[in-house]
Amino acid sequence: MSTKVTIVRLATGVPGLDVVLGGGLPEFSFNLIAGQPGSGKTTLAHQIMFSLATPERPALYFTALGEPPLKMLRYQQQFDFFDGEAVDRRVRFISLSDDAMAGALDRVLQRIVDEVATHNPAFVFVDSFRAVMHASETNDPSHHAMQQFIQQLGVLMTSWQATTFLIGEYSSESDSSPVFTVADGLIWLRQSVERNSMVRKLEILKMRGQPTLPGLHTFRIGTNGVTIFASASAAAPIEAAAATRPVAQRVSLGVPGLDDMLGGGLPRGYSLLVAGPSGSGKSILAAAFLAEGARVGERGVIAAFEQRPNRTRSQIVVDLIANGNIGLLESHSSDLSIDEITYLLISEIRRLGARRVVIDSLSGFELALAPTFREDFRESLLRMVTAFSVEGVTVLMTSELEDRYTDLRFSPYGSAFLTDAIIVQRYIEVASHLLRVMAVVKVRASVHSSELRAYSIDAGGIRLGEMLADQEGLLGGRPTRRRAGNPASRDGDDTTDG
Amino acid sequence: MWRDIDTALRPVIGQRGVVALYNRSIHLTAATHPWLAPGRQDLATEFNPSTLEALFAQQTEAAALSCGNGLLQAFRQLLASLIGASLTERLLRSAWGPPIDESPTQGCAS
Numbered sequence: 001m002s003t004k005v006t007i008v009r010l011a012t013g014v015p016g017l018d019v020v021l022g023g024g025l026p027e028f029s030f031n032l033i034a035g036q037p038g039s040g041k042t043t044l045a046h047q048i049m050f051s052l053a054t055p056e057r058p059a060l061y062f063t064a065l066g067e068p069p070l071k072m073l074r075y076q077q078q079f080d081f082f083d084g085e086a087v088d089r090r091v092r093f094i095s096l097s098d099d100a101m102a103g104a105l106d107r108v109l110q111r112i113v114d115e116v117a118t119h120n121p122a123f124v125f126v127d128s129f130r131a132v133m134h135a136s137e138t139n140d141p142s143h144h145a146m147q148q149f150i151q152q153l154g155v156l157m158t159s160w161q162a163t164t165f166l167i168g169e170y171s172s173e174s175d176s177s178p179v180f181t182v183a184d185g186l187i188w189l190r191q192s193v194e195r196n197s198m199v200r201k202l203e204i205l206k207m208r209g210q211p212t213l214p215g216l217h218t219f220r221i222g223t224n225g226v227t228i229f230a231s232a233s234a235a236a237p238i239e240a241a242a243a244t245r246p247v248a249q250r251v252s253l254g255v256p257g258l259d260d261m262l263g264g265g266l267p268r269g270y271s272l273l274v275a276g277p278s279g280s281g282k283s284i285l286a287a288a289f290l291a292e293g294a295r296v297g298e299r300g301v302i303a304a305f306e307q308r309p310n311r312t313r314s315q316i317v318v319d320l321i322a323n324g325n326i327g328l329l330e331s332h333s334s335d336l337s338i339d340e341i342t343y344l345l346i347s348e349i350r351r352l353g354a355r356r357v358v359i360d361s362l363s364g365f366e367l368a369l370a371p372t373f374r375e376d377f378r379e380s381l382l383r384m385v386t387a388f389s390v391e392g393v394t395v396l397m398t399s400e401l402e403d404r405y406t407d408l409r410f411s412p413y414g415s416a417f418l419t420d421a422i423i424v425q426r427y428i429e430v431a432s433h434l435l436r437v438m439a440v441v442k443v444r445a446s447v448h449s450s451e452l453r454a455y456s457i458d459a460g461g462i463r464l465g466e467m468l469a470d471q472e473g474l475l476g477g478r479p480t481r482r483r484a485g486n487p488a489s490r491d492g493d494d495t496t497d498g
Numbered sequence: 499m500w501r502d503i504d505t506a507l508r509p510v511i512g513q514r515g516v517v518a519l520y521n522r523s524i525h526l527t528a529a530t531h532p533w534l535a536p537g538r539q540d541l542a543t544e545f546n547p548s549t550l551e552a553l554f555a556q557q558t559e560a561a562a563l564s565c566g567n568g569l570l571q572a573f574r575q576l577l578a579s580l581i582g583a584s585l586t587e588r589l590l591r592s593a594w595g596p597p598i599d600e601s602p603t604q605g606c607a608s
Contacts, residue, residue, distance in 0.1 A: 063512075068511070068515065069511045069512065070515055070519075070577075070580050071580075073585060074580050074581050074582075077581065077582055077585060084582070084584045084585045084588060085584075085588070087585060087588050087589065088588060088589070088591075093509075093510045094509050094510065095508070095509060095510055095511055095512035095515065096512075097513075097514065098512050098513045098514070
């Protein structure tokens with residue numbers, strides 16, 4: 001029905017926030033930004049304010065007893081979004097501290113009413129709201145007075161057609177407050193500390209009439225303010241997944257012979273796990289994959305978590321990065337979340353129009369994650385792989401594999417089932433030489449070779465050799481020469497579910 | 499002048515904020531002009547420059563002018579050290595009139 005009201009959704013200008021909010025912030029809503037001290041409430045509020053306010057639709061920022069306004073202005077102007085020119089033009093700061101200190105809620109309310117009437121703002125911020133409440137408790141401890149105040153403020157702001165934000169320090173949502181009931185939106189900021197890492201998370205506990213993204217979303221505060229990394233799977237348009245994956249097309253890995261083993265190349269959009277012990281040539285295979293992409297005009301992105309820049313990385317990759325065919329995502333910090341890495345990778349993929357992605361390696365990746373995320377590493381990894389598949393990129397991930405000859409494993413995480421294809425590399429001992437062998441273990445929905453092929457690595461990269469048909473017990477690591485007439489051992493053929 | 503500053507700043511940083519900055523400026527300037535010291539006032543009271551005006555009235559015109567300039571300069575620098583020159587200028591625009599690097603004051607006892 002056309003007579004129904006249409007709620008305008010405002011773009012907050014905070015990267016990722018609109019996605020989490022389910023399409024922006026409803027106009028004229030009455031919101032609470034809550035969290036512990038230092039969780040980024042004031043920064044988020046300022047960022048939203050500077051983004052939304054215009055000379056025609058100005059913002060009023062009321063400061064109460066929390067952070068002294070001088071301090072707030074001093075620190076907030078360090079952020080890129082803080083526009084000094086906007087002050088008193090589209091953004092106005094008003095101190096309520098004198099009224100709040102007197103402890104009379106009605107005086108505070110009257111002051112807000114007067115200022116709102118004078119300046120006719122489209123956006124109103126009250127920071128810190130908790131301080132107003134606390135000040136009132138000393139004079140009038142009744143719950144009722146507070147409830148009334150909030151109710152009145154809510155009604156007043158909505159009737160003035162102002163989108164309102166109350167900023168308050170609350171340590172937990174069990175901390176019951178009437179404002180939780182009255183508010184249309186509850187944005188909760190948290191920070192969790194584990195060992196030496198600190199992770200910031202945002203949750204939309206409530207947003208009336210909005211399909212918000214559930215769960216905790218990690219965010220980071222940098223010089224450009226708050227950036228929110230919406231959970232990868234949720235942010236991706238799922239329906240696009242099927243459309244962007246042409247089934248028949250295959251991509252070459254750039255190692256002669258390996259494509260044949262895969263049944264004609266890796267199906268486009270697949271994720272491939274290359275598992276092997278240290279030094280088995282996983283990174284070299286990854287480099288070949290990217291170089292082959294560059295050769296056929298497909299750009300790539302590499303996320304490197306292991307090797308020092310330009311030191312041990314292959315020259316091919318260094319050159320490709322230098323000439324812009326490959327985007328490099330490097331991290332040496334130890335407080336990342338998978339969602340953040342996914343966000344950064346996908347931004348880079350979209351920037352370059354990349355078709356190939358390499359993550360080298362999952363082991364280093366896991367170490368780069370904040371400890372709190374390691375627990376649900378597999379789930380998050382699945383989200384990331386799904387997000388890549390939606391983007392239509394072909395992914396190669398390497399994984400360090402401890403050489404254990406008693407069992408056939410593909411990764412320490414049991415992440416083998418997450419990927420569409422698996423190549424495993426191993427060392428074997430033959431005639432007092434350490435040889436390398438590799439095999440294609442899995443290519444989803446495709447025939448592939450079951451050969452265990454020896455290979456060598458030289459300046460030109462990986463050279464696939466022959467099957468060691470005269471040896472048996474290869475997967476045990478110490479094969480023996482097969483005697484004539486003895487059928488080939490079946491060891492390992494049926495133990496492929498790592 | 500000081501009343502204009504109070505009018506410009508009080509809405510933003512509150513009465514206590516203005517008085518605190520003012521007291522600090524008096525303290526800094528009183529190092530060279532000790533007769534200013536009694537101009538300080540209680541944080542909890544509304545800003546009132548009448549004591550300051552009375553103190554200035556007892557000085558020669560030249561002394562009052564130089565000291566008044568010094569006091570304003572101290573106040574401005576103090577605020578600028580906290581929130582930066584551009585924001586200081588913007589907030590004080592209505593009180594100062596001309597931009598910050600031009601000659602700011604004519605008299606100082608008002």
